[in-house]
Amino acid sequence: MTEHVTVHDPRGYPPKVTGKRLAPRLDNLDRKKVYLVDCLFDNSEVFMEQMRDWFAAHLPAVDTQIIKPRQSWVDDPDMRAKIAADGSAAILGVGL
């Protein structure tokens, strides 16, 4: 019989995952302000402009507004607060 050996697991220790609830969804987007968040990746501004134009052409009752964080990769609490204060929904992109 081939000898069995015991070895260490080489992986680190992950943090505990704490579940978070999604926000309630809207009945529809009519007359709602939807923020289009340009995450500042190269060309994402053009993508969001096209999203805005698509809504204007196909769902004109939706009030879209493009908004940008101060930096890419960095959370912008002020921007989030503004969206939460007067926005009904948000579309983020393009990027992580």
Add this chain to the structure above:
Amino acid sequence: MAASLEQSGVPTIAVHTQVFARLAKSVALANGMPRMRQAFVPQPVVDRSAADLRGYIEGIDPISKRPFVQEVIEGLTKPLQQEDLQGLSFERNTPRLVDPDTEENLHRLFIENHWTDFLPISLPTEKRVAEMLKGTSHPPDKVVGRLRPTNFREFWELTVEKVAVNAVMAGARPEYLPVILALAASGITARSSSTTSFATISVINGPIRNEIGMNSGIGAMGPYNHANAAVGRAYALLSQNLQGGSVPGETYMGSQGNWYAYSATFAEAEEHSPWEPLHVQKGFKPTDSVASVFFGGWYTHAGYGPRATWQEKMRHCLSAAEHYSPPFFVLDPIAARGFAELGFDKKKLIEWFAKNALLPAREYWDNQHIQTLIHPLAVAGVEPYATRLKAKPDELIEMFEAEQINIVVAGGETQGAWKMISGNLRATVSIDAWR
């Protein structure tokens, strides 16, 4: 950001390109929001015209195979299910030991689990790890620090024992462990998930270089020394395993990968340099042992020198440097002494490099990384970027601050060679603290 908005009561959908689908879903899971609404468009977005991007919007989500806009609108309006309201909390434990098995099966398991760099490893048996731990005075359960593959990922925690396990796998010797622990404690991963395929390059200074037999001479940056090779490989393996993985498409997104990621650690040739060593420049004593971690490895230029036309050569190399990643120079002692004979010390030479790293503003601002990461800062008035943004398109601007450029001396004096390597100095950490 999407999770934070949801928590603020704002229904949100995040749009990604399709190659990030697995990554986006695993990040959502780690954020405790596995059912976060996501929609996908084809890759790439960069360099696509407005008409192309409109085509993405009016086309099919390549992941769900449903119309993209339908995914977006339903993501904001479709009523939540019970699972959406609950979220998902769970503990993840990493066992100390793997189930006993034959060596052959364990080697296969380590490869299948992406725990190696696909080169042969030394299995981390209890005996070998115990022997490795003799290389430090610190207890096995001491927390060394935290690592993560990139900014938006979660940090994983690492202990002395887990670092020792990876050091064994890399073939390191116990006397190398303080160096490896210092690199682990830097908080800088050697397995960055940046799409740009960044690697890390580590420079070791001080007495420990000679104590463990590191090479700063002939072939210092190549596979010609056990300590250089094993320390660099250990840093790479511990980074991928202790941060939660480095798996293509999930925890690694470097488009082309990077050879420096296998092992890139060497010692400075302090005894042959005309200048003070790197760690002394950074405030340490000459008798301190120190590890410096450069984040880069994106480009490498090379030359001889300084010859009669060295200034032209350097200007060509500097202007060709990737704009977001400042260079560090590795000068053979012959090249270093040549610059010293021209009247340069490290500080003066670095200042010359900074003054001559010039590029027309239109080329600088056209760079993808600069557009993504620096342009928003410039618009916000942050200097020196705001001043660079005011330059006319053909006006030459200085790409780097002198503080961003570094010089290290290494090489065996078989040639007056130098290399200019992409490398932002991210950390300079004490090795003595981990003895």
